[in-house]
Amino acid sequence: MLDGQGIHPVGDIIAARADVTRDQLLHVNSIFSGGGVLLYRLRGNSDGLVEDLDAHESVLTYDILDVHDGSFHIYIYVEAGEPAGTLMYVVEKYALIIDTPLTYTESGDILATVVGTQEMIQRAFRELPQRIDIRVEQTGEYAPDSDHLFSGLTDRQREVLETAVKHGYYQIPRQATHADIAERLECAPSTVDEHLRKAEAHLFSTLFGR
Secondary structure, three states: OEOOOOOOHHHHHHHOOOOEEEEEEEEEEEOOOOOEEEEEEEEEOHHHHHHHHHHOOOEEEEEEEEEEOOEEEEEEEEOOOOOHHHHHHHHHHOOOEEEEEEEEOOOOOEEEEEEOOHHHHHHHHHHOOOOOOEOOOOOOOOOOOOOHHHOOOOHHHHHHHHHHHHOOOOOOOOOOOHHHHHHHHOOOHHHHHHHHHHHHHHHHHHHOOO
16 A cells, blocks of 8 residues: 555646545556556546646646546546656566556555565565555455456446445445445435445345356
8 A cells, every 4th residue: 555645647637626535546558658548537627627737847648538427437648657667667577567556445455456466565665665654454366357356347336336335335244324325425215225235236146156
């Protein structure tokens, strides 16, 4: 986990906007010129963000994609920047893979899965500069299909499901109701019920191969 940092200055531009929330960094790739391309999934108002991107010297070009239900994707081509440059250099040097998407926590930290041998990961971490604040949350065998259960959910179904889990809807005894979840997501309880039913139906069908 990277504590409270964007991996590139453009990430700080996005984080600074109170009307935009970062959900995930779906893809990040370095290119031969030293720059990079990033694909974000965001929620909120894209208009103000466009103005900020137009004004920032590191942004070479961008394109907003798939605006739907308050969320959107944005492709951004950027010049080299830190700490992205250092991170990508170390990842390539030690033959590591950063498994995408990278997820943002409520505090703005970036949660990432790094794949590689234990020795290579340890050597890479020792080489990262101290200004990059990284915490290891968990180590173990990599499960490449761990996210396949959610691939068939819509963004809204996943958001409702994650909110339900986070606030204890599935705990025993139950800590949240449909109304509680609806209040947090600013929608009707009947909408929460519908999304949870569809999400649960998909998850159970996938688990049992139906």
